[in-house]
Amino acid sequence: MQTTPPSGATQFRLAKYPSGAGLEGIFARTQDTLAEMKPGEVHLRLSHISVDPGMRGWVTPKRSYMPPVQPGEVMRAFG
Numbered sequence: 001m002q003t004t005p006p007s008g009a010t011q012f013r014l015a016k017y018p019s020g021a022g023l024e025g026i027f028a029r030t031q032d033t034l035a036e037m038k039p040g041e042v043h044l045r046l047s048h049i050s051v052d053p054g055m056r057g058w059v060t061p062k063r064s065y066m067p068p069v070q071p072g073e074v075m076r077a078f079g
Contacts, residue, residue: 007035008032008051010029010032011074013030013074013075014070014071015072049067058063058076
């Protein structure tokens with residue numbers, strides 16, 4: 001068990017909207033600094049996230065059942 005929180009969090013951000021069928025180069029991997037923990041907060045480490053077909057619609061500028069992920073934002077997923 002880890003007793004000290006990690007120094008950073010790996011994020012996958014949308015770099016640009018895809019222009020074709022492939023997803024090559026549309027994501028940028030970043031290492032973000034974690035904020036100072038406040039009393040009562042916990043850090044969680046995810047070992048798995050879901051990658052679902054519906055996510056393809058989230059990386060287009062068209063609104064559907066969820067607002068689109070904007071370039072520069074962290075790609076949402078379920079852990």
